[in-house]
Amino acid sequence: MxxxxxxxxxxxxxxxxxxxxxxxxxxxxxxxxxxxxxxxxxxxxxxxxxxxxxxxxxxxxxxxxxxxxxxxxxxxxxxxxxxxxxxxxxxxxxxxxxxxxxxxxxxxxxxxxxxxxxxVTDVHGRLPLLAPMSEVAGRMAVQAGAHCLEKSMGGSGMLLGGVPGVAPAKVTIVGGGVVGQNALAIAVGMGAQVTVLDRSMDVLRRLDQVYSNRITTLFSTREALESSVVHSDLVIGAVLIPGAAAPKLITREMIKTMAAGSVVVDVAIDQGGCMETSKPTTHSEPTYVVDGVVHYCVANMPGGVxxxxxxxxxxxxxxxxxxxxxxxxxxxxxxxxxxxxxxxxxxxxxxxxxxxxxxxxxxxxxxxxxxxx
CATH class of the missing domain: 3.40.50.720 (NAD(P)-binding Rossmann-like Domain)
Structure with a gap:
């Protein structure tokens, strides 16, 4: 051929x-x-x-x-x-x-x-050709979010992991799939205080077994999501419905409740984004601000590495x-x-x-x- x-x-x-x-x-x-x-x-x-x-x-x-x-x-x-x-x-x-x-x-x-x-699928129903880029994007999401929290980037000026005597940033990860798991690994490694939401109890149990009391796992209801988002310094959208448009789980009203200088990273932007305020951005102009919240929505995140x-x-x-x-x-x-x-x-x-x-x-x-x- x-x-x-x-x-x-x-x-x-x-x-x-x-x-x-x-x-x-x-x-x-x-x-x-x-x-x-x-x-x-x-x-x-x-x-x-x-x-x-x-x-x-x-x-x-x-x-x-x-x-x-x-x-x-x-x-x-x-x-x-x-x-x-x-x-x-x-x-x-x-x-x-x-x-x-x-x-x-x-x-x-x-x-x-x-x-x-x-x-494309495999025998276990997974997405083997999406997985490697989801792994990369999940890890990059925390890296990008941490950078956006810097004051020069429009963020609140918070160090993700804090320092002795100063509390770390609060990170919420919406979705416990491949993107979410990889984001979680980096966020925990950087010392952040992390909450993960998902609708699969099996996923939450596995994450709890791995990270134990180092993270908080929550079943994803609207109330749990709203409560987590409002108190977060960094929110990572890691939602996926294979081949379909991503559901808009994080509403404009939720974004308005976040403190000025907070950051959201929408990894689902390739599928339309999981936040009502999301729109695709590029590596040239990766961020914009809505209601005081920095949005990072680069549609080809892995292209950065x-x-x-x-x-x-x-x-x-x-x-x-x-x-x-x-x-x-x-x-x-x-x-x-x-x-x-x-x-x-x-x-x-x-x-x-x-x-x-x-x-x-x-x-x-x-x-x-x-x-x-």
Missing amino acids: YVGVPKEIKNHEYRVGLIPAAVRELTVAGHQVFVENDAGAAIGYSNEDYEAVGATIVQQASDVFERAEMIVKVKEPQAEERALLRPHHVLFTYLHLAPDAPQLKGLMDSGATCIAYET ARTATQALNNATLPFVLQLANKGAQQALLDNTHLRNGLNVYRGEVTYAEVAEARGMPFREALDALQKG
Whole structure:
């Protein structure tokens, strides 16, 4: 198969779809890989590194799309990239379509086969291609939140872990999944006073067993959420409904109750955000203030640690990339139900129920679409 790796063009996005080690696996298996000029240069992967493992360097994105059958990316295709997609293309990347009507329309109009990393599953019902970036984002959320608490960033001027004789900051983490667990590990490690809310008692029990009396666990009711938010110096939104728009659990009224200089970090912003006051920001302009509260809502947080994030992502995606290349997308999707769960758009139709529901569009089962396609 001809596999293409374009350079990411989203604001301050330095990750790359395939690193040289992954390209080597493809070329050894007999596939041809086209990599856009300097696609990985920003994180230390030169054109020469790619050529050494058998890739062909092309000068611009249009060359990648023209030559490749499968496009492997990191972030959702931007408007100019969507214009290059054709019906014969297989797109494999993060899509986050539920809150993004223009992207969904563009992908449907292209006729391409569009597989989203974030909805591919495993035998345990987990999301193996979302997990590594959730791990990174969860850890970064505390790091970013701590920085935003600094006075020069508009925060209250509080050190997250405090010092002897001075109380630490109060941190609330909404959601005990992969993002929440990784945020929790860093927040506890930095010495913060942490409360975690979730609606799964199994999740809360596991966290309590690990951290014991070092954290507070609460079943997430509206009352518990309101009480926690109002007393927090830092709130981290770590809510996920796979493939669907994030629920707006933290209301504008809750934000108003927080002290001036408090900080919120909405890690769910890729799925529309879990706070009513959230809107996507970039690494260039990461924050804004609503009712005196600093909001950090960067939509590609892991891009800030692009080398680590790229390596972690490739570890997870490579087995699926090889399946798609070795078998062809049609057969690979038919053979592997977990990969098939990643199929969001196929030949102009929406094939992921939560995306269709979020956008109020017709839905077709992925298996049905593939068998009749």
